[in-house]
Amino acid sequence: MSDDRTRDEFGEAVNMTASALEKWLETDESKAAGDKSSGESTGHASGRRIVELLRTKKDDLTDSDHQHMRKVVGYVHRHLAQRPKGDVEDSRWRHSLMNWGHDPLKN
Numbered sequence: 733m734s735d736d737r738t739r740d741e742f743g744e745a746v747n748m749t750a751s752a753l754e755k756w757l758e759t760d761e762s763k764a765a766g767d768k769s770s771g772e773s774t775g776h777a778s779g780r781r782i783v784e785l786l787r788t789k790k791d792d793l794t795d796s797d798h799q800h801m802r803k804v805v806g807y808v809h810r811h812l813a814q815r816p817k818g819d820v821e822d823s824r825w826r827h828s829l830m831n832w833g834h835d836p837l838k839n
Contacts, residue, residue, distance in 0.1 A: 735798050746786070747834055757831070765827035765828045785801060
């Protein structure tokens with residue numbers, strides 16, 4: 733996949749701003765979501781990296797950055813396909829997605 737396409741898909745998958753995501757990552761709900769076998773969940777660590785990516789100029793993005801962007805796109809797409817029934821506003825499903833920069837309730 734080209735870097736331009738990666739950035740486009742990342743921009744579609746990540747619908748939270750850097751500041752909104754940073755604020756979310758400070759909450760107890762964010763810290764409680766996901767697998768925490770190594771202390772910090774994978775999604776929470778990814779969220780911190782996404783904040784950095786959102787604040788990085790296009791020309792300064794590295795191959796590693798583009799690789800992480802593709803990982804984020806894949807995660808968001810897979811997770812959206814697993815949407816639970818009912819109200820998801822306070823669900824771990826939504827909180828996990830938000831750690832990856834996507835709020836499914838945001839239009």
